[in-house]
Amino acid sequence: MEPHDPSPRLDAFTVDLRDVLDRNVASLYSHLVTRPTGRAVRLAIESQLRELGLPALSLVDLSSVAILDYSCADEVVAKLLLARRSPSAPHREVFFVFHGVREHHREPILEVLERHRLAAVTRAHDAGRDFELLGTVAPEEARIWARLQLLRRVPAPRIEEAFPDPTERLTLEGLAHRGLIFRHPTRGDLHALSSLL
Amino acid sequence: MRVVEVPDTLDYRSVDRLLASVEAAEGDRALLDARHLRWVDPVGMIGLLGAARVLRDRSGALPRLQPPESSVVSGYLTRMGFFEAATDLMETPPIRRRGGGDSDVLLELTTIAENHDVHAVVDRVQERAGAILSRTLRYPPSAVIQFAVILSEVCQNILEHADAPGWVAAQSYNWSRRLGRHVLILAVGDLGRGFKGSLASRHSSRFGERWSDATALEAAFIHGLTRFPDQGRGQGIQQMRKQVRRWDGVIAVRSGTARIADVPDWEDLPPLETNLPPMPGAQITILLPERLPEEGR
Numbered sequence: 001m002e003p004h005d006p007s008p009r010l011d012a013f014t015v016d017l018r019d020v021l022d023r024n025v026a027s028l029y030s031h032l033v034t035r036p037t038g039r040a041v042r043l044a045i046e047s048q049l050r051e052l053g054l055p056a057l058s059l060v061d062l063s064s065v066a067i068l069d070y071s072c073a074d075e076v077v078a079k080l081l082l083a084r085r086s087p088s089a090p091h092r093e094v095f096f097v098f099h100g101v102r103e104h105h106r107e108p109i110l111e112v113l114e115r116h117r118l119a120a121v122t123r124a125h126d127a128g129r130d131f132e133l134l135g136t137v138a139p140e141e142a143r144i145w146a147r148l149q150l151l152r153r154v155p156a157p158r159i160e161e162a163f164p165d166p167t168e169r170l171t172l173e174g175l176a177h178r179g180l181i182f183r184h185p186t187r188g189d190l191h192a193l194s195s196l197l
Numbered sequence: 198m199r200v201v202e203v204p205d206t207l208d209y210r211s212v213d214r215l216l217a218s219v220e221a222a223e224g225d226r227a228l229l230d231a232r233h234l235r236w237v238d239p240v241g242m243i244g245l246l247g248a249a250r251v252l253r254d255r256s257g258a259l260p261r262l263q264p265p266e267s268s269v270v271s272g273y274l275t276r277m278g279f280f281e282a283a284t285d286l287m288e289t290p291p292i293r294r295r296g297g298g299d300s301d302v303l304l305e306l307t308t309i310a311e312n313h314d315v316h317a318v319v320d321r322v323q324e325r326a327g328a329i330l331s332r333t334l335r336y337p338p339s340a341v342i343q344f345a346v347i348l349s350e351v352c353q354n355i356l357e358h359a360d361a362p363g364w365v366a367a368q369s370y371n372w373s374r375r376l377g378r379h380v381l382i383l384a385v386g387d388l389g390r391g392f393k394g395s396l397a398s399r400h401s402s403r404f405g406e407r408w409s410d411a412t413a414l415e416a417a418f419i420h421g422l423t424r425f426p427d428q429g430r431g432q433g434i435q436q437m438r439k440q441v442r443r444w445d446g447v448i449a450v451r452s453g454t455a456r457i458a459d460v461p462d463w464e465d466l467p468p469l470e471t472n473l474p475p476m477p478g479a480q481i482t483i484l485l486p487e488r489l490p491e492e493g494r
Contacts, residue, residue: 033319033349035357036312067319067342069349070436074429104342111436116428 031067038075045080054093055185057196063100063125073108078116084179095179097193100125101134110134121180121193131194133180141180144171145192148181152195156188198261199224201252203231207241209382209449209482210466215241216474219248226258229287234265239366240482242279242306243386246364247476249286250388261288278305282364303329303367303381310362315352318365319345329369333379335488336444343440350433351385351481358424359389359478376463378487386480392417392452399424410453411471418450418457437483444485452479461486 032038049058060076062068068076077098084092101109101122113120113135122134133145144163148154154162163169172190176183182191199222204211219227229249237245252260262283265271274280280289304322309315326344330336348365355363367383389395393413400422401408416422418438421431434450438459441448449458449466456470463486 031316031319031345031349033346034312034315034353037316067345067349069346070432071350071353074432078429104339108346108436111432112429115432 031069032065032072032076033067033069035071035075038072041072042075042079045076046083049094052094055182056094057097057182057193058094059097059099059197061099062102062105065100065105068105068108070108070111073105074112074115077109077120078112078118081113081118081120081179082116095182095193095196096120097131097197098122102126106134119178119180123194131192140167140171141175144168145175145180148172148175148190149192149194152192154190156184156190159188159190199227201227201229201248201260203229203234203245205233206236207234207245208236208238209240209384209484212241212244213473215244215248216251216476219251220474222252224256226256227252227260228263229260230263232263232266234270235267237270237274238370238382239277239306239368239384240382240386240480242274242277242282242366243364243384243480244476245279246283246286247386247388247478247480249283250477251475253286259286259288262290264290276302276305277366277368278307282306282308303369304365304383306364306366308362309352309355309365309385309387312356315349315356318352319349322348322367326367329381333369333487334381334485335490336485340444347437347440347483348383350437351383351483354433354479354481355385355387355389357430358392358395359387360395361387361389361478363387363389363478376486378489380487381483381485383483383485384480387478389478391477391479392450395424396422399426409471410455411457411469414450414452414455414457415469441483441485444488446486447482447484449482450479451476451482 032041045060049056081096084094086092098109098120102125109120109122117136119133119135119137121131123131131149133142151162159169163172172181175181180193182193182196184191201218201222204214207215229245249260265274283289303325304318307314307318309318323341323345327341330340330344331338352365363386365385367381369379369381372378372380391410393410396413396416400416404412417431418434421435423431438448442459445461447458447460447464447466449456454471454473454475456473458466458468460466460468464484
């Protein structure tokens, strides 16, 4: 990476769940329903993530998923994020953005995130809809995340200026730890995940 | 041969009468006398299959079904695929098998034995459910997807907890006299180990002597407990309850000798019943009423 290049080079990886479903589960399944189906899709995604250099950004695309039930949401969204917590997980440094989230996906996703006290960065399917933080998020986390979302990227030397309150910077640390924002591993710059797409 | 009389109405309210008759019938091979059957819904059909299983296991011989005299009822049972589902559970007279064409049935009695069956049911029901939910029940268009999710979760309950195959069936009815509205009835049942059996190894010790069909149902239905240690499990029933409540519907779970239910104002089922006649496995009943014009869309 060039010393003055502001954009970190994350391995970017788009997962179209429709493709994963077709290739790894069974082409006749047209919906993300049942736990075994969700598990098979998650394992396929994890297998592909093992090929990536770390850190990496994975865009999980739900645009073409018509029906998503709670069991599948638990496997494909919650368990994928939970695995980041494990030190042995192959994708602990993978950042996820769930893209193409339709209205009827929101409830299953929200439910499973809250059940596991997780949060995820999502982007709605509808045109004009922006990025959103879904799940278990404290009001302060939501506020700080939204501010970084507006700023998109804050170089390390300007973090104190952008977030003058020490508790805000502590909150940023927490968000980075949860994979909801990205901190450049060497330069320390902060990035909203949307700025990396 | 012992005669077990099938009530003339066999639905979610009267199925316990059939099970009580089954409990009382002992000994030899049984005759399930359904000649006077005038009305049957998906819950009644699955209840009849359960009754046959109990009789078969008790006597070691397939009970014989005396079919309804009413050609309307027999025709309906045929269209719903009842006689095919009953093949291994009772001896039925030769009945013309259902054709492959379209019918007014929302979802025929369909066996759920593996993951693939759930996908097939969700796929199959969508088109028919769309018309019934939007035109007949006046639900918003998004209800089709929410109904499919409920269907998926309720069928998975069989696969994850019963350790035995089960059935699902659905049909809408015009309850003009009873409620003045259309109602969709979704029934899922299995002949597996029931909620008490499924939860016993993991949860019975904390209940001690209180452990029963009723406490097992409360644990699963109210507290979302399952036999799996995984925190992500147990959401299915909770989410179904939430959605059914939004639609002002009934959701009832019957297992062993107990039934637990969420009941809206228009229905008078007790929230918890115990000491019911025993039934094998578990049965989940969902009633979704037509939305009243003043409830909006």
